[in-house]
Amino acid sequence: MLSRIKAKLSGKKKGLQFDIEKQQKIYTFLNKYATPFGILLFLIGTCWILLLPYDGYSKRTYISENALLPGQVNVYYGYNDIRAAEEYRDKLQSIQTLDITERSIFIQTELRKVGFTAATQLFDMDGLSGINAFAIYRTPRSDGKEALVLSAPWMSRTGDHNTNGIAALLSLAKLFKRNVYWSKDIILLVTDQGNVGTQAWLEAYHGIEKKGQATLSSLSMPRSGAIQGVINLDFPGVNDYESLGLFFEGVNGQLPNLDLINTIRVVAQNTARIPITLHDDIDINNAESGTMGSYWNSLKHVLKTMEYQVVGHPSSDAGQYLRYKIDAVTVHGIHGSNQLHALFGFHRIGVLLESTFRSLNNLLEHFHQSFFFYLLPNPSRYVSIGVYMPPVILFACSLIFQSLVLYYLDPKALEVDRQEASSRKGTIKPAYSVYKRPTIFPFLILTIVHVAGMVMLYVMQPSTSLWLNKTFNDQALKIQIGTLCGISTVTIFAVSLWVTRTGSPSHDGRILKSMCLAGSAMVLATVSLLNFSLAVSTSMAIVVPYSLVRPTASWFWRTLQCLLLSVLSPIGLVLLYSHLIGTDLIVIVSQLMFDYQVVQSWFIIFVCLVYWPTNMAMHILVFTLNY
Incomplete structure (x- = not known):
């Protein structure tokens, strides 16, 4: 050799x-x-x-967490709750032009009437000041270690007042209170100044104090346990809606667990009977039928997601929660004129939220079974990380x-x-x-x-x-x-x-x-x-x-x-x-x-x-x- x-x-x-x-x-x-x-x-x-x-490069979405059981419960959001939501809507219309102090006191008072532990939070961050109103329902069967959040901003992403969104939140407070099957505490939050108010509340809730910002000390702030999931309501105006849009992008491209989005989709389609889409784009299949029409709609949704993720900008207030390992999604009511025969209002909004919260109430542990890295061409299909990397x-x-x-x-x-x-x-x-x-x-x-x-x-x-x-x-x-x-x-x-x-x-x-x-x-x-x-x-x-x-x-x-x-x-x-x-x-x-x-x-x-x-x-x- x-x-x-x-x-x-x-x-x-x-x-x-x-x-x-x-x-x-x-x-x-x-x-x-x-x-x-x-x-x-x-x-x-x-x-x-x-x-x-x-479609050949994506798969149909599915529920990985068997405990969620979306759409498998009887819902109780009925006529009395719809009347309550309409009454709240009228009251909100009369006060929405007042200053934030009076509006936050109104929310606090109404939630205390229902039986919640309510408080307000004054904040001042980077020159933007405001007042958040929130309340906690400590459910009888809960040990106080876990909580769910239902939030709504005063202003919608469209620039209009989020009148229907806050009215639906207040009407659901009564439904949450009169039922005893909740195993997690429920937090209701109405935020001011959009992302700034949400950020101020999250910092105070998690004990993060910054000099010259939130004036409500984290030591005296009412709080519950670890937040397992968040639904943010964005239903602008006082009219009915054509479809439901989902905003799920967080800061720096973070995404919620796919099971949360799948749960909302299943409940919306099977229980609430609400047309659902991604973001605020209504898929129009009449102009372009067939495969190419579906492709362009899917490409539009993917590019919209990438637009938010590139600059690290959260697509909604819910995106702020993802930084704290809290899965959150914003549901947005979209006005339109293409399906006037299928408009929906408080009844189907209430059914959607009640059924979704009932599913989240079944969670035995934090969301972990499904994907955190994905692309969504449409609400019912996803592209996994192994395909898009x-x-x-x-x-x-x-x-x-x-x-x-x-x-x-x-x-x-x-x-x-x-x-x-x-x-x-x-x-x-x-x-x-x-x-x-x-x-x-x-x-x-x-x-x-x-x-x-x-x-x-x-x-x-x-x-x-x-x-x-x-x-x-x-x-x-x-x-x-x-x-x-x-x-x-x-x-x-x-x-x-x-x-x-x-x-x-x-x-x-x-x-x-x-x-x-x-x-x-x-x-x-x-x-x-x-x-x-x-x-x-x-x-x-x-x-x-x-x-x-x-x-x-x-x-x-x-x-x-x-x-x-x-x-x-x-x-x-x-x-x-x-x-x-x-x-x-x-x-x-x-x-x-x-x-x-x-x-x-x-x-x-x-x-x-x-x-x-x-x-x-x-x-x-x-x-x-x-x-």
């Missing part, structure tokens, strides 16, 4: 020359087709995502493959191989040849741009915003946006000028691009596990452009590539998005700031520390000399 190995290692020059020429052909092929192959992987992944809304892996493989080719298959090193092979007279080069690659320069560039990203994140901090608001009032947000643009521009210009002026051979754009692509691939693979939609959107923005961008001596191509990268920068994308939806840039950025500072969205952190630094590094790459 040793003699055979020795004979192979002592081969003649002709065999060595042949091996080097063979390697050279392989290297040349990989260098030439690495980028097209990466783009091909991207196209395959994109087609895969577009196929997900088809491969496209993101393909996007990451596209970038990492190109990164490895750029790092290991250096044409200069290949030329050294060829020259050494021709100069060695019968001697054999070592089995493993090591070529020193200039890694200090790319590491220095990446360090500079990430430091700039940290400065950007500091500019977006609540303390900075507070100081700017005191100093510049309404111009504070514009100053922050201008500062971010200034930091990015100065960083790119200064480093690019240094690179072009020095012209050092160590300023290797090939290694810099390799590290940028490798870092982007790592980010996509990691983020996809936490927020699939953010990973997909980032891939769509960067995979093809970053694959094509390269150093060039032509000022025309430099300018063209810099313009492309500027459009793909965070400011460029926000400007493009604001133009497409017809919303002012300041409004969009202020919403992102609110999500970051109040509901603790990670999106701005991701942009400042991950996405924007890589974008700046790719700008600098254009001005490097070697490739």
Whole structure:
């Protein structure tokens, strides 16, 4: 065996020359087709995502937790409860124009009349103040360790008063009180200021006190046990509704357990006989019948979910609960004119909520049997994580493959191989040849741009915003946006000028691009596990452009590539998005700031520390000399 190995290692020059020429052909092929192959992987992944809304790539939803038994109980929400809801609706119409103090006292008084332990909570968070009203029914058969929540905001997502939603909540309070089969405490909550009020109540309920925010001490706040499930009511106005929409997206792309959504769907379809959809979109099958009509409806629902998840914005007040490992869904009444013969009002709303709460009352432990990672093309079908994750892996493989080719298959090193092979007279080069690659320069560039990203994140901090608001009032947000643009521009210009002026051979754009692509691939693979939609959107923005961008001596191509990268920068994308939806840039950025500072969205952190630094590094790459 040793003699055979020795004979192979002592081969003649002709065999060595042949091996080097063979390697050279392989290297040349990989260098030439690495980028097209990466783009091909991207196209395959994109087609895969577009196929997900088809029924062939999804499965029918089912109840995993057998204890829920949705729709298997007799409901008692009847004529007297409907009359009570109508009376509450009339009272709410008369007080909804009053200030929040009088409205919250009204809710507190009505719930105390029913027999609940009621209280109000004053809060002041980030300049938004309000009063929440809530009550707890400590059921006779409960040990106080578990609770269910029925909540309703004063204002609907449509901008109207949530009159029917709060009226239904108050009428259900009487039904909850007169029945003794509840095994969990029931909490009724009416929130003010939307997400801010919900966040303030959750922090106080869980004992999180922040100076200058909630004024009701968590020590004196009435509370029950661990919250097992939440239904948030959003029924705007005083008229009947055409269909029921479900909003289930939480902060940073979190989703409730699929069993909760399935329970509401089964009860709505089988017990309450209510048409159900996702979000506030009514599926119209008359215009486009057949498979394609179903596909476009499903694609619309998937894209709507991804739109909420990308920026980490909760689609409703219920999304706030998911941060505390509490499964929650908002049920939204949708007005329409397509099915006027099938409108529903308080009766079917009450039946839906009573039957759903009866199912949640059966829970023996926290939701855990079903999925927490899924996509919903429609209420009755889901796409599991094993089906929708491969496209993101393909996007990451596209970038990492190109990164490895750029790092290991250096044409200069290949030329050294060829020259050494021709100069060695019968001697054999070592089995493993090591070529020193200039890694200090790319590491220095990446360090500079990430430091700039940290400065950007500091500019977006609540303390900075507070100081700017005191100093510049309404111009504070514009100053922050201008500062971010200034930091990015100065960083790119200064480093690019240094690179072009020095012209050092160590300023290797090939290694810099390799590290940028490798870092982007790592980010996509990691983020996809936490927020699939953010990973997909980032891939769509960067995979093809970053694959094509390269150093060039032509000022025309430099300018063209810099313009492309500027459009793909965070400011460029926000400007493009604001133009497409017809919303002012300041409004969009202020919403992102609110999500970051109040509901603790990670999106701005991701942009400042991950996405924007890589974008700046790719700008600098254009001005490097070697490739």
